[in-house]
Every structure is written in structure tokens, then in C-alpha cells.
Amino acid sequence: MKKVFSKIFALLIISFSLVCFSKEILSDDSLKNMEIEDFVKSYELALKEKNYEKLLNLFDDKNPEFKKQETDRWKVLFKKLNLDTLKVESFIIGIIDNEAEIIISHTTEVPLNNLLISAYNNEVYKLSRIKEKWNLSDYVVFKELYGTVQRNLKVKLMPETNELRVSAELLLKKEPQNRGKYFFKLDEDFKIEKVSSESGDVEIKKLGYVLFLKQKNYSEDKNVKFQIDYSGKVTERNNQYVKEEFSIIREENFWYPKRDSEDYSIGSLEIIVPKGIQTITDTGILTKTIQDNEIETFIWEIKEPTNSFGFLASKNWEISQVEIKNQRVYLHVMKDTKLDVKKLVKKAEEILIFYNDIFGQTRERTFAFVEGPFSHTRLNYIPFDESIMAHEISHNWWLGAFSADYATNLWLCEGFATYSDELYNEMKYGKKKLEEMIFYNLIKYLNAIKKREDQPLIDILYGSIVYNKGAYVLHNLRYVVGDEIFIKILKHYTQKYFNKDVNYRSFQSAAEEIYGQKLDWFFNQWLTKPGIPEFELKYQIQPQKGKKSVIEFTIIQRRDLFTMPIDIKFFTKNKSARKRHWITDKEKTKSFLEKLDFIPEEVCFESDIAIPTRAIFEFAEAFNKGAELLYGQKKYSEAIEKFKQALQIKPDDLVVRRELAKAYLENGDCSNFEREANYLINRKYEEYEYDQRRWIYLFYGNYYDLKGMREKAIEMYKKVLEIIKGDEHPQNMAKIYLKKPYKKELKKDSIE
Numbered sequence: 155m156k157k158v159f160s161k162i163f164a165l166l167i168i169s170f171s172l173v174c175f176s177k178e179i180l181s182d183d184s185l186k187n188m189e190i191e192d193f194v195k196s197y198e199l200a201l202k203e204k205n206y207e208k209l210l211n212l213f214d215d216k217n218p219e220f221k222k223q224e225t226d227r228w229k230v231l232f233k234k235l236n237l238d239t240l241k242v243e244s245f246i247i248g249i250i251d252n253e254a255e256i257i258i259s260h261t262t263e264v265p266l267n268n269l270l271i272s273a274y275n276n277e278v279y280k281l282s283r284i285k286e287k288w289n290l291s292d293y294v295v296f297k298e299l300y301g302t303v304q305r306n307l308k309v310k311l312m313p314e315t316n317e318l319r320v321s322a323e324l325l326l327k328k329e330p331q332n333r334g335k336y337f338f339k340l341d342e343d344f345k346i347e348k349v350s351s352e353s354g355d356v357e358i359k360k361l362g363y364v365l366f367l368k369q370k371n372y373s374e375d376k377n378v379k380f381q382i383d384y385s386g387k388v389t390e391r392n393n394q395y396v397k398e399e400f401s402i403i404r405e406e407n408f409w410y411p412k413r414d415s416e417d418y419s420i421g422s423l424e425i426i427v428p429k430g431i432q433t434i435t436d437t438g439i440l441t442k443t444i445q446d447n448e449i450e451t452f453i454w455e456i457k458e459p460t461n462s463f464g465f466l467a468s469k470n471w472e473i474s475q476v477e478i479k480n481q482r483v484y485l486h487v488m489k490d491t492k493l494d495v496k497k498l499v500k501k502a503e504e505i506l507i508f509y510n511d512i513f514g515q516t517r518e519r520t521f522a523f524v525e526g527p528f529s530h531t532r533l534n535y536i537p538f539d540e541s542i543m544a545h546e547i548s549h550n551w552w553l554g555a556f557s558a559d560y561a562t563n564l565w566l567c568e569g570f571a572t573y574s575d576e577l578y579n580e581m582k583y584g585k586k587k588l589e590e591m592i593f594y595n596l597i598k599y600l601n602a603i604k605k606r607e608d609q610p611l612i613d614i615l616y617g618s619i620v621y622n623k624g625a626y627v628l629h630n631l632r633y634v635v636g637d638e639i640f641i642k643i644l645k646h647y648t649q650k651y652f653n654k655d656v657n658y659r660s661f662q663s664a665a666e667e668i669y670g671q672k673l674d675w676f677f678n679q680w681l682t683k684p685g686i687p688e689f690e691l692k693y694q695i696q697p698q699k700g701k702k703s704v705i706e707f708t709i710i711q712r713r714d715l716f717t718m719p720i721d722i723k724f725f726t727k728n729k730s731a732r733k734r735h736w737i738t739d740k741e742k743t744k745s746f747l748e749k750l751d752f753i754p755e756e757v758c759f760e761s762d763i764a765i766p767t768r769a770i771f772e773f774a775e776a777f778n779k780g781a782e783l784l785y786g787q788k789k790y791s792e793a794i795e796k797f798k799q800a801l802q803i804k805p806d807d808l809v810v811r812r813e814l815a816k817a818y819l820e821n822g823d824c825s826n827f828e829r830e831a832n833y834l835i836n837r838k839y840e841e842y843e844y845d846q847r848r849w850i851y852l853f854y855g856n857y858y859d860l861k862g863m864r865e866k867a868i869e870m871y872k873k874v875l876e877i878i879k880g881d882e883h884p885q886n887m888a889k890i891y892l893k894k895p896y897k898k899e900l901k902k903d904s905i906e
């Protein structure tokens with residue numbers, strides 16, 4: 155799933171475990187006033203006793219709106235504690251969104267033996283890194299402390315007023331350590347109307363996103379049941395809204411009382427909507443529909459525990475069913491759709507057949523393709539969009555077939571899905587398409603680690619590293635073991651671990667069983683460490699008598715040292731030879747002699763992009779810098795130079811040529827823009843290169859707009875819309891420019 159895979163958040167996010175009831179004990183002011191020594195003493199004592207409640211009480215809320223103050227408070231605290239010199243045995247770190255690094259960098263020098271971490275949002279992945287970096291013996295995760303056993307939600311959707319009215323019945327695990335105190339996350343939009351509990355009075359506090367409930371008479375050995383009624387207008391945020399045409403209610407937005415993201419439960423979701431509206435839920439199929447005159451109720455009985463309660467709703471869907479490769483697939487298609495539904499279904503079928511063939515059978519599953527203004531995928535539905543189908547359908551295997559702790563094994567999910575998409579494209583359009591995709595995997599990964607610290611794949615949650623480097627690692631494995639064995643490995647892995655728990659070592663052992671040799675060296679260097687190798691080749695051809703030759707060549711490692719087989723190709727027009735040599739992670743350079751019975755004209759790496767060569771890094775550097783100059787810094791002449799450099803390394807790269815044209819356009823250089831754009835419009839295209847054509851028509855439209863030739867501009871924008879393939883971005887832009895001409899601040903020497 156591209157955007158969100160909610161189980162991931164599940165694992166360690168215990169942000170709200172540091173919440174508001176502690177306010178009573180320790181407010182901002184009281185912390186400031188508290189003697190630091192006392193604080194440390196209390197903390198150490200609590201930690202020694204493993205009294206987690208006490209620990210929590212020492213710290214405060216993680217409400218997003220308090221983030222800034224919170225961070226400042228942490229900083230003040232760390233400064234006051236003079237952590238550089240203070241020898242505390244252990245300490246609590248709060249990780250709050252992106253501020254986390256600031257906090258951590260303040261404390262990296264501290265000798266820490268124990269660490270209690272509260273992680274918020276995607277910062278969770280840092281846990282294992284921190285653990286490693288500081289050599290921590292222990293850290294504490296709270297997930298066992300909390301749990302909702304059952305959750306019955308009744309939701310009334312009111313699109314005319316953009317409101318939700320919810321009645322939530324929660325059955326909670328008995329948690330004697332909480333002594334009747336419970337806290338939940340619940341969107342600040344909502345107003346609590348009523349709370350009741352079987353066992354008597356409840357004290358209620360709602361502060362921002364935090365809902366705190368305290369049972370007046372709690373009993374240590376009873377499960378707790380709360381009934382919470384609330385309602386409110388749904389503010390459009392984080393891709394959640396309630397509107398007449400379409401509504402999106404997302405689990406991430408705390409629209410129902412949730413304890414932590416690990417908070418799985420069974421139960422039911424009843425969605426009550428005005429007549430005519432259809433809904434689809436995140437992870438389960440709606441089993442029953444009760445109808446009356448004005449409203450309809452959709453019921454989802456939740457028998458498998460889930461933490462993803464969410465749904466889409468629209469009055470504009472036409473719903474149908476198709477059988478695709480013996481799987482029942484629902485289609486939620488807009489009544490006025492412009493999609494070529496038959497073609498898309500055919501494509502889905504083609505993808506399923508292909509995956510079944512190479513990965514083997516997987517679980518039968520019912521899911522839906524849904525058309526609408528959303529881009530996230532859930533277990534139950536996939537956006538009806540050609541460009542992401544192959545990736546998303548592959549999650550039937552790389553998610554559906556196993557279970558895993560995805561906080562440390564997301565590679566098994568997203569790296570594999572990305573590479574599956576590439577395998578499908580290779581089958582469909584050939585090796586050249588595959589190589590192009592792998593090439594840009596690398597470029598994107600290199601761009602990502604320019605902006606943020608590189609991390610081992612096993613620590614990563616989302617972002618370019620897990621998708622792009624993740625796919626690249628699989629391609630590299632394929633290069634090491636060979637095509638045939640690689641495909642066998644994938645099938646063996648899915649079949650061997652079907653319905654079982656997996657981690658990356660499971661995949662490794664499946665790979666070793668087929669390959670017949672240990673692959674520790676491969677998995678350790680690619681998964682457990684950050685980084686990537688960079689290889690350069692130097693050679694000398696010494697012709698010998700009788701048209702023979704001796705080649706002296708050296709492989710140089712310029713970056714992180716890796717163990718790799720290196721295939722070298724020696725060739726003339728008519729003859730070629732290929733030899734595999736190994737370099738290890740102990741060797742910066744390694745020289746070889748090769749005797750050939752012909753005299754090669756050239757010697758090069760042969761790897762279908764699996765060997766990261768110096769040229770690739772140089773290209774990445776030039777291209778990524780060019781893009782930054784063009785879109786970020788708006789330094790067009792410099793961007794043009796960078797793109798030209800990139801083209802010297804990889805002539806006729808269409809993405810670079812397209813961006814070069816854009817840079818000329820922005821720079822007001824008419825003749826060069828026309829030359830590049832005309833070349834791109836008139837050249838012959840492969841079937842899969844639709845994106846390039848759309849972008850260049852879009853840029854041409856912009857160009858005509860700038861020249862005041864509106865009719866011609868419109869003509870170009872319409873051409874963008876004619877090519878309905880690939881990602882929607884250029885089309886959305888074209889729609890905007892069809893309404894309103896493209897404009898820019900012209901430079902003096904710009905287009906007249």
C-alpha cells in the first residue's frame with residue numbers, strides 16, 4: 155500500500171501513553187518548578203521498580219498542538235539536566251514528529267542503559283536505530299498494557315452538514331495497573347455528548363486530541379465497558395472529510411476512540427447514511443443492508459481483529475461485481491466515469507494471472523476497485539488507477555500471504571510490491587522498461603538520502619528508502635543468483651511461509667534453500683546497514699600474438715564497501731565474453747588479469763543496472779541537483795547546466811530531456827525550448843512512455859500561454875487529457891490550465 159499501512163503504526167506508537175491525566179500531577183508549570191534532582195530521583199526509582207504508570211506521570215501530553223511547547227520543554231529539561239555530563243543510568247526520550255532529531259542530538263553523548271521511548275507518527279522506526287546507536291540493553295514498549303477487546307461503532311454520516319454523529323461502545327481489557335483511568339485519542343473536532351460506564355460514574359476530560367476517562371468505582375478484575383456518544387463537523391484534514399459527493403473517514407485521524415495504534419479489536423461498524431449513498435470499509439466487506447425510507451444502514455461485522463476502522467462513501471457509484479481469476483472483485487465506479495472500465499479489469503486480470511504464475515497461489519480474497527478522489531489503498535479497496543494496480547495487487551502476496559512485524563520488515567511488504575510492479579512491467583514491455591525503472595529506483599533513493607539520513611532497510615517505515623532501495627535490493631539479489639533461481643526463490647518463499655509469520659530472515663532462508671549457498675553476506679550488507687556501494691572500472695588491453703589479448707583491469711569501490719560478484723563484459727562488434735569476478739567488503743580495489751582469444755574494443759560492467767557504477771552516481775548528482783535548482787531555488791540557467799551534465803552521462807534520457815525543456819521554458823529561452831520540446835513530441839515512443847508525452851504537451855501549453863496564444867495552448871492541454879494513462883498529475887495540471895492560463899513572473903529577457 156502506497157500511502158498507509160496502518161498496522162505499521164500499530165507497533166510502537168505509544169504517543170498517547172504520555173497523556174493528560176498526568177497533567178493533574180505534573181503540569182508545565184509544575185515541571186518547571188520541580189527540582190531537577192527530585193525529578194531524576196523519581197524517574198530512576200520508577201524505572202527501577204518498573205512502575206510504568208509512575209513513569210508516564212512524570213511526563214506530559216503529546217498533543218500535536220502542544221508539540222512546539224513540548225519540544226521546547228524537553229530542550230529546557232535536557233539543558234537543565236546538563237545531560238552531557240550527568241551520568242544518568244537511563245532517561246526518557248520523547249520523540250515528537252520531526253522534532254525528534256533535535257531532541258536526540260542533544261543527548262547522543264549521554265551514556266544510556268535504559269530508554270523509554272514514546273514515539274509519535276513515523277518516528278517509530280528510530281527505535282531500533284537508537285537502540286543500536288546507544289547500545290541500549292533494554293527499552294520499554296507499552297503495547298501490552300492497553301487493549302480494546304471489542305468496539306461497536308455506530309456512525310451517522312451527515313453529508314449535507316459535513317458532520318458525523320458517533321455512538322461508540324468499547325469493551326476494554328481489565329487493566330488493574332490503570333486503576334480505572336483510561337485515555338484515548340479522539341479528534342479534537344468532536345464534542346463529547348455522553349459517557350457512561352456499567353460500573354458507575356465516569357469522570358471525563360477532553361483536551362485537544364486526548365480523551366481521558368476515569369471510572370469512579372473501578373474493580374481490579376472486571377473488564378470495563380464505556381459507552382461514548384460524540385459528534386461534530388469533520389474538518390478537512392489529513393485527507394479526511396465529509397462532503398455531499400464523497401466522504402473519506404480515515405483511521406489515522408482518530409475519528410473513534412483509540413488507545414494506541416496497536417489497538418486491535420473485533421466488533422462492528424454500522425454506517426447510517428442518507429438513502430442513495432454507498433459505502434465501503436477499510437478492511438471488511440459490508441455484510442448486511444437494512445433499508446427504510448430515508449436512511450440506509452450498512453453493517454460490517456468485525457470478526458478478525460483490526461485496527462483500521464474507516465470507510466469511503468459516495469452517492470455517485472455504480473457498483474458491480476466481476477470474477478477475475480476466480481477472485482470476486484467489486485467495482486465502485488462513478489456514474490459519469492471516464493475510465494475505460496473493461497480495459498482496467500482486463501489489466502487487473504492480466505496482473506493477477508502473471509503474479510499467480512510467478513509467485514504461486516495466494517489467499518482468495520474479496521476486494522474492490524474504487525473510483526474517487528482518494529489515493530490510499532486499504533485491505534478492502536484499491537484506487538481504480540492503472541498506474542498503481544500492479545503494485546497494489548501484489549500486496550495479495552506481500553501482505554496477504556503472511557503476517558509479519560512490519561515495523562522491522564516493511565521491506566517484505568513495500569520493497570517487494572515495488573519490485574513486483576517492475577516485474578510486471580518487464581513482462582509487459584520488456585527488459586528496457588525494467589532497467590529504466592530500476593535506474594530511477596536508484597536515483598530516487600540517492601535523492602532521498604541527500605535529504606535525510608540513510609538508514610538500514612530493516613529500520614525503515616515508508617519513504618523512498620523502503621520502496622526504491624527496497625526494490626533495488628531485490629534486483630541485486632536477482633543479479634547475484636540469476637533470473638531463474640530468483641523467480642524460484644520468490645515462489646518458494648510465498649509457498650513455504652504461506653499463512654505464517656515472516657521476517658527478512660525467513661526470506662533469506664528461502665533464498666538460501668533454492669540458491670544452495672549461504673547469503674548472510676548479502677542480507678547483512680543490504681538490509682542491516684545503511685549505504686550502497688559504488689564501483690568504478692579501469693582497464694588496459696594488451697594485444698597478444700594471434701589476435702589474442704590480456705586484459706588487466708581493476709575494480710574500485712568508492713563508497714560503502716560491499717561484497718559483490720562483478721560481471722565484466724569484453725566485446726567487439728562480433729565477439730563478446732563475460733566473466734564474473736568477486737570483490738569483497740574488505741577490498742577497496744581489486745585487480746584481475748583476463749586472457750582472451752580475441753582483442754576486445756571495449757570492457758565494461760555488465761549488470762542490467764545491478765552494479766551501481768560511478769556514472770549512475772554522477773548522473774544522480776547532476777539530475778537531482780538540476781531538479782532542485784529548477785523547482786526549489788528557481789535558478790534556471792544553473793538547472794539547465796546540470797541537466798546537460800546528466801545528459802552527457804545518459805544521453806537521451808527522456809525524463810532529463812523533459813526537465814531540460816521545462817528549465818528552458820522557465821528561463822524564457824524560446825528557441826531552445828522549442829527545439830527540445832519538438833524533439834520530444836516528434837520522436838518515436840515505446841508503448842510505455844506515455845508520461846513523457848503528457849508532460850511535454852503540458853509544457854508546450856504553458857509555453858503558448860506565456861506567448862499569449864491561448865487557442866494553441868488549449869489544444870496542447872487537451873492532448874494531455876487524451877492520454878489517460880499513468881499518474882494523474884499532468885492531467886490535473888492540464889485541467890487547471892484549461893480553466894486559467896499559465897502565468898509566471900517574466901524575466902526581462904523573457905518571452906516577448
Ligand SMILES: [Zn+2]
Binds near residue numbers: 545568
Ligand atoms: Zn504498497
